[in-house]
Amino acid sequence: QLDGLVKSVNNRCGLSQRKLGRRFGWQQNVGGDASFYSTNPVTSLPNIKFQKRKKFEPKLMIWMAMSSKGVSDVYIHRGKQAVLQTTYLKECINKGLFPFIEKYHHNGNYLFWPDLASAHYSNLVKERLHEKNVPLVARQDNPPNVPQARSIETVWALLERKVYENNWEAKTFGCISSTDQTEGKRI
Secondary structure, three states: OHHHHHHHHHOOOOOOHHHHHHHHOOOOOOOOOOOOOOOOOOOOOOOOOOOOOOOOOOEEEEEOOEEOOEEOOOEEEEEOOOOOHHHHHHHHHHHHHHHHHHHHOOOOOOOEOOOOOHHHHOHHHHHHHHHOOOOEOOHHHOOOOOOOOOHHHHHHHHHHHHHOHHHOOOOOHHHHHHHHHHHHHHO
16 A cells, blocks of 8 residues: 555555555654754754844945045945935935035036936935026936946946955945045045
């Protein structure tokens, strides 16, 4: 009878291993290499226990404004996702862009040209820029994948090359942010 059951399982005729296990009293756990597999985490070796990892590594956003007259202070934001519109408005626009405009472009001869991130064109940000009479390139007039039109893209490429030359590897976010700030100002 056992041979018939094995044949029917191998032929997939409707009997599952679960049904066979109930019929013959098989255990739920399959035995394995005791040095690799354990059902009791208390008795497991420390190097075998499950170690949690983050699904997504934290992201680092670097923001600065630049023109032919100078560069703004660098703002570095650490987060799990892209920057929110409220954070962008508070930290980048209000604390970064407006002081930069007042310092270098108080005559009104400028045009704000952000990249295509959704926070840059949120209604909240556009309303604030309109209140302060900051001319903004419309989203439909801002083509993607044209780094020649946005000189800040060249700065990011140079900054990345400078920061990671000689296979430099960051150990902490503080290390990255201080390196990015000094190199960003230098470039």
